[in-house]
Amino acid sequence: MAKPDLKTYRDRMDRSVAALKEEFSGLRTGRANAGLLEPVRVEAYGSASPLTAVAAISVPEPRMISVSVWDKGMVVAVEKAIRNANLGLNPIVDGQTLRIPVPPLTEERRKDLVKLAGKYAEQQKISVRNVRRDANDDLKKAEKAGEISQDEQKKMETEVQKDTDAAIKRIDETLKTKEQEIMQV
Numbered sequence: 001m002a003k004p005d006l007k008t009y010r011d012r013m014d015r016s017v018a019a020l021k022e023e024f025s026g027l028r029t030g031r032a033n034a035g036l037l038e039p040v041r042v043e044a045y046g047s048a049s050p051l052t053a054v055a056a057i058s059v060p061e062p063r064m065i066s067v068s069v070w071d072k073g074m075v076v077a078v079e080k081a082i083r084n085a086n087l088g089l090n091p092i093v094d095g096q097t098l099r100i101p102v103p104p105l106t107e108e109r110r111k112d113l114v115k116l117a118g119k120y121a122e123q124q125k126i127s128v129r130n131v132r133r134d135a136n137d138d139l140k141k142a143e144k145a146g147e148i149s150q151d152e153q154k155k156m157e158t159e160v161q162k163d164t165d166a167a168i169k170r171i172d173e174t175l176k177t178k179e180q181e182i183m184q185v
Helices: 006-025 072-084 107-144 150-183
Strands: 041-044 047-050 055-061 064-069 092-094 097-101
Touching (some): 006 107, 107 150
Antiparallel strands (some): 041 047, 055 064, 092 097
């Protein structure tokens, strides 16, 4: 067993924060955003494909998303996929283009989205803590195997804890920003 490299654990924590930002991009804030349609999967050519594989998504207006379907035969499947994605969106078919008005959010829906954002953030905090646990386990193994001294182990564990605290702080800041964005009328 080689001496544990703290950079690998730091990278894994960074990926958790990045994953949270990715999940947040799909949360509706009342403004049109192409990221809203990220989770939509379309039954295309015998398999579930991401919407971006069968259409181009654009945002021509603050409250409108436009989806230009490349294959005329896929328009109905794309419309059905968007309706069934539980995003509260109702596409309007206009030839090979779907216009999707983004309705303003109700106060209740905003609160639900804030709760959902909190759940996403908590999942990523758990993920960061799991990385910390893995790192500490690896450090203990390395110390037992004689790869590092006990002092080095303690110093590295302190470093891992600092990285964990920093990652969780970034998650909290990202959540706070998203909550403000959602609650903004």
